[in-house]
Amino acid sequence: MKVITIDGPAGAGKSTIAKIAAAKLGFTYIDTGAMYRAITYKVLKNGCDLADSAKIIALAGRSEIRLDNGKIFLDGEDVSEKIRTRQVTNRTSIIAAMGEVRKILRDKQRSFAKIQNLVMEGRDIGSVVFPDAEYKFYLDASISERARRRYAELRAKGSDVKMEEIVKDINERDNLDLNRGLCPLVIPKGAYVIDSTNKTIEEVADIIVTHAGK
Numbered sequence: 001m002k003v004i005t006i007d008g009p010a011g012a013g014k015s016t017i018a019k020i021a022a023a024k025l026g027f028t029y030i031d032t033g034a035m036y037r038a039i040t041y042k043v044l045k046n047g048c049d050l051a052d053s054a055k056i057i058a059l060a061g062r063s064e065i066r067l068d069n070g071k072i073f074l075d076g077e078d079v080s081e082k083i084r085t086r087q088v089t090n091r092t093s094i095i096a097a098m099g100e101v102r103k104i105l106r107d108k109q110r111s112f113a114k115i116q117n118l119v120m121e122g123r124d125i126g127s128v129v130f131p132d133a134e135y136k137f138y139l140d141a142s143i144s145e146r147a148r149r150r151y152a153e154l155r156a157k158g159s160d161v162k163m164e165e166i167v168k169d170i171n172e173r174d175n176l177d178l179n180r181g182l183c184p185l186v187i188p189k190g191a192y193v194i195d196s197t198n199k200t201i202e203e204v205a206d207i208i209v210t211h212a213g214k
């Protein structure tokens with residue numbers, strides 16, 4: 001089946017754009033960040049020590065993750081909203097740095113492509129999960145624009161988060177995602193790089209659809 005990969009840092013617009021591109025192409029949209037978040041949510045809910053990697057890996061292995069129509073289900077429970085809290089967001093980079101957890105989720109991500117065409121977004125999709133994908137994109141934007149988008153998104157959900165907190169969180173997450181030893185965020189070989197700073201969501205989605213629709 002066909003796979004379009006979209007990688008990039010937090011707040012670059014990957015989710016929104018991948019969703020639109022998938023709808024236009026009639027492909028299934030897969031948010032792999034949500035999968036890492038779901039495992040993190042479960043780890044926190046179970047009160048696991050974040051240093052206890054053996055327990056976390058076992059827990060990840062026993063998890064049933066299903067992505068359906070923009071929603072994510074963990075062991076049958078809809079956790080779509082619960083995985084977006086600041087607490088889960090800030091812990092996810094720690095869980096995502098564990099090789100065995102990555103392997104469990106990578107196998108699952110690859111299995112999705114066996115039965116459907118996909119637009120899959122994350123940090124290592126074009127570099128590690130589907131290095132041979134025909135269409136790879138790397139989406140970036142300036143840090144101030146990424147922070148502005150995240151701020152607007154969280155405020156719209158009723159959060160009273162401050163801009164300084166968002167900038168700090170994004171910087172910390174960039175640092176962890178870019179510098180971890182395993183599957184760090186990189187521009188995948190052969191990826192088409194799009195800077196979305198001064199582009200609308202529709203413009204970026206159209207670039208992707210035009211390229212991939214060829």
Ligand code: DC
Pocket residue numbers: 010011032033034036037092093096097121122123124125173177
């Ligand atoms: O895209 P997001 O903000 O929902 O991602 C949440 C975290 O998961 C982020 O810190 C990086 C990590 N992640 C990853 O390591 N690999 C992926 N393929 C997707 C996300």
